[in-house]
Amino acid sequence: MNAALQDKILVMGPSWVGDMVMAQSLFKALKQQKPGCIIDVAAPAWTLPLLERMPEVNAGIALPFKHGELGLGERIRFGHSLKNHGYTQSIMLTNSLKSAILPFAARIPKRTGFVGEMRYGLLNDIRKLDKQALPRTVDRFVALSADANTPLPDISNPSLAASRDNALACLASMRIPSPQTPVLGLCPGAEYGEAKRWPLEYYAEVARAAHAQGWQVWLFGSEKDVPFTAEINRLSNMACLDFGGKTKLGDAIDLMSLCDAVVSNDSGLMHVAAALNKKLIAIYGSSDPHHTPPMSSKAIIEYLGLECSPCFQRECPLGHLNCLRRIKPDTVTQKLI
Template sequence: MASSNTHTLNAAKKILVVGPSWVGDMVMAQSLFISLKNIHPDCQIDVLAPSWTLSLLQRMPEVNEAIIMPVPRGRFALMERIKLGKSLRSKGYDQAILLPNSWKSAIPTFFANIPLRTGYIGECRWGLLNDARKLNKNLLTMTVQRFVALGLPVDAPMPPSCPKPALTISEDRQQAVIDKFQLTPVASRILALCPGAEYGPAKRWPPEHYAEVARQRIDQGWQVWLFGSEKDKNDAAQINRAVSGLCRDFTGSTSLAEAVDLMSLADAVVSNDSGLMHVAAALDKKVIAVYGSSDPGFTPPLNGKARIITLKLDCSPCFKRECPLGHSNCLTGITPEQVLNIINN
């Protein structure tokens, strides 16, 4: 249900987007930014988001300014959120678009006196939003659709058309990571493997399967690079041991910005359903996305080159962090040969 507020999006020139707190969701949020620019080319888009998102937002040309959310995810911190909102009043925003559904995420925009505050009702945010939308999950089946819909009038046809995210990478940034990590330019192709998934083991393809893919690509003369956070180092080490240390292991040793710029050098990417999968898709890479407990229809890689592998077992998607049946057949049943066939074609 939309407000009758006459200050509609058509008049909005300065828009504050309250961004999500996950890598993949922030990548998908770029579809909203692109959509807003398509509708209103002269609009200014600022994004309020956690500090770690800066490296992504800096690679989104639609974003004018990234404003750091000073409150860590999970903390309520009412007075800090009120203080933040009051500090934003001088910005003169015409509209706020809230991508998180939490009550606390709406507090700063309310106290910023932003005249049009758009978001899904979420946690009963009627008083904080004056353009409160009811989410029809049957109509908007994808996360990216839900984001883009908030930038459109309430009576716009649904589901909306969603532009594909497209991170911008400069040669200077590429050269910077080449120099820092002392990469030797070679004629061989590069395969990036992303064996982690923050959500849990039910989204992680087995390391031994990744190792077999790595082994066969290395035998074909490819370089294989491993990406992930500190939490993924054990899986990456297992993969690398299986190929006698012939992979270049970047897990836990890069910033997100460096990982993005390094991945921009790759020819193909094999990944679980993770934030790095969405980054690879936004870099327009050939992505082979392996899905286990999650639903590829809900958060697919937004890239025409991407290929999804899922077994569609009766027990999946279960959306669990760990397999409730104890076998993880939805992942172990996906063979290295299936992935290699896609890389080769």
């Protein structure tokens, strides 16, 4: 195909790790419909390690804008810098007005997305979101791969391509031998807030039970999660390897690929574990597993569906956190070991 006629698509990607993992289902749908298409993804720099592990993505483009700022002039200039890249279409996975400025400034002929913040004019292939027809985030992403008013394409689960060699190199750099026994990964963080975090003492109980059965237990988390991973390790009598705050996202993905099972709150790392096709216990509190489920047949969802759930609050408005506290460690351990 003539390069000038080849489908070259710029996806304006989401900022959250979990959403970016789910966006891979869109990339797969595009490749199924247009096998020769080239997909570039513009997103915050911290998401690029995910894109590097998605074979469908040609290139990740780091966006320099600060979270929440308009930066109109900067967005227009950045868009102008992409005018000669030959993009035939842009697809918006974000709903803000400011995020639609860049593809418009880049003069991309077809600019696809949902209405969002009144983006008429900036988008010219504009869709109205039917939340009942498209209840899940992944449904909404994949719907944008097809023409308007057509059936939802088949949805493929995300599948990250991790590097075992890099994982082993990371372990070696920390003087940790490669695992010779089963490994359980625990992901106790949730940036959104306390109402999505299973109690630390419950994680510690699961860690102790797994360790007693001969498993290694690895703790994963960002720098913000260091207090959580450290406390779980303390409560489990230092039975864990604590990677909290010690690994970059790409290294954490590769290390998690060595795990045999993972227990996680509803977080970005939960979606990573699902995309690595790990046995996964996904614990939901204030959020809704029907809206953002882990995309894996190996995932087991623990969600009580209480009368007050899902509330989508950062902290329990009733003060009891029953949606998480009533999911007992024994329930999780029995499904793992």
